[in-house]
Amino acid sequence: MESKDTVFAIRVDSIGREQTKIATELAYAEVISYNRKNLARELQNESRQYNRQQDRPKRREEEI
Template sequence: MQSLLQNGEKITPKQWKAEIQSLQSEYDSIGKEQSKTATELAYAEVVGYNKKNLERELQNESRQHNRQQSRTKRREEEI
């Protein structure tokens, strides 16, 4: 199409339609790829959030366990 325009030739309606169809199919494939990429990015964000949340929960459980152990030791020492 660009070669026709550069040479100054006229473009027929059939050529325009063919170009439009070509560009539309390219646009559709790019749109699908973008949608797939956006979905994968969302999955990555969820996994990252879940990882941080799990680390936080494990740290809280560890602190709680350590507190219980220290409380138990204090009670045993008092007795």
């Protein structure tokens, strides 16, 4: 039979593992969220750059 201290240590260890698992999952979620926001920002920047490049020839034609 296990002593009370051993049972308590096992429970604390189990709680610690569960907290570690939750913290890891939250960290993954945070990284995924950051990556999504970063991707959206990069796509928006590419779109702006593309639109600027498309506008440049039009402006030159208007000047002529």
